[in-house]
Amino acid sequence: MDEQTVENNAENASGDQASLVLGQVSAGAHRLTVRAAKQDDPGSPVVVLLPAMGVPARYYRPFVADLHAQGLAVVTFDVRGQGESKPSAARGVRFGYQSMIDDVDGVLDLVDAAFPPAPRFLLGHSLGGQIALLYAARRPDRVQGVALVASGSVWFGSFPGMYKFRTLFGTQLVAAASALLGYWPGHRFGFGGRQATDLMHDWARQARTGRYRLNGSTTDYEAALREVRQPLLTVSIAGDRLAPKSLVDHLAAKAGRAKRTDKHYTRAASGAKNLGHFNWVRNGGELSRWVRDWIAAVDSSVQA
Template sequence: MAHDAADRPATEPRSTVLGLVAAGPHRIKVRAAAQEDPASPVVVLLPAMGVPARYYRPFVADLHAQGLSVVTFDMRGQGESTPPAARGVRYGYQSLIDDVDAVLDLVASLHPQAPRFLLGHSLGGQIALLHAASHPGRVQGIVLVASGSVWFRSFTGVHRLRILLGTQLVAALSTLFGYWPGHRLGFGGRQAVDLMQDWARQARTGRYRLNGSATDYEAALRTVRQPLLTVSVSGDKLAPRSSVDHLAGKAELAPRTARHYSRSAAGAASLGHFSWVRNGGELSRWIRDWIAAIAPNAASWTTSAPK
């Protein structure tokens, strides 16, 4: 089903700064496009590797138009978050998971009546699911959009070899340089060496064993019981359906709804790992309907949301 421009929000919603999250030298500015109803569900959006939160503004507007409050922030070292990744600035997946928990603390303090959901894109989806595994009960559900395992065997054909060689080369260069200079090399933005090592290890082994963490994440993932919505995207070579299935399959007890966002559903001539963000009107409806089915106060906020 195609959708024309009349289906899109006319303007971006007003965004306000909720506060700052601090961990050591790191400062993360948290923003929100909130609904007037304090009980409206809150979606906390976790960006992809190297992608600033501002890139998601069109999709934030789509979600907000569906009656959802949307919280955004930049991952460590990205966008408004400081300091940037550099030699001697160390953090990995575990630090990003801890940051999500601090953001949820802030959201809970300001929106105590609202059910909370994590929505992760690419790396953000991995972090969202790992957070849910290690912090049970903090959110009511997890949405993964264009987010899959990096394990090379979850890809098909020649892409298996490309993923394996590419991820290990990135990790090796990150170790050599003391950080990943993706802003100069055209992939992933500036990233800390520990993060790229965590990423490459999962690509090589298929398992989450994180630098600086004693948590058995593979075991923890098997205990996740929150509802899970996974969305693969047409034309996405970085997170094909096989990759999405491998990541979601780690949460074997989670009730899963799996959807595929096609060009016809989006009303777009082409889609991919990143371009879906600017063609997310129908996807935002899917997310609204999924949340409405599981949110405790769905009846009170969906009555005024567009159909």
């Protein structure tokens, strides 16, 4: 599925559960609007959903509805440069992985105010999963668990076969083009949306080295990840060429001390003819039940 198809599906997505605005996260010139689909019970677990690169939050409305139907409160927002967040990525607009990690702090401040008694979980898709896990490594006190859906390391060595070399060449080409142009015009190339240069350099560095060494950050994330203890749910998706299971495993292995629940979402489980990196969002009923059951098991272990 290309970027234009994702954008069209986002426009056509129905079931807008996340209509309540919790507030805004501000950092310099950046403004992120945070929305929530609440449950009647203020103690219901809260899932904070972090989108994939270049994917607007509204694309996830069907999955938000699925999660909400499972009794979960769901918080959504557009990451920097995407959807309704301001400003859009452009020449001179600077942000990378570390800025996105910092933004999660602001989102959770709003969650704390709106849902003070509720356990909090991060659920990230693709790049959103990387940011969720890095956040949990840096702030282990703020979340009870992390779910990674179609989310893996982009290290070229974890790709199968010839995809290794295609990934290495492609990611470094994107980084070079971003440096030359002052931003990545992914909306013109059908990959990744408009993105800031620093973000694409962080992404390309991890693809090249397999390690998280972030622009503008002094945190040793590789060491922090080794100390992660929050439970992990990892879900690979049938037909996903962008995040096959080998990439999911490489990312999860960085948090090797965490208790991991590993699942594979098949066409049979979803009831869909085709899945892949994006289509699962529109066929996520069974996956939302997996998330609910995993959260319930985490809560039970904490209370035991």
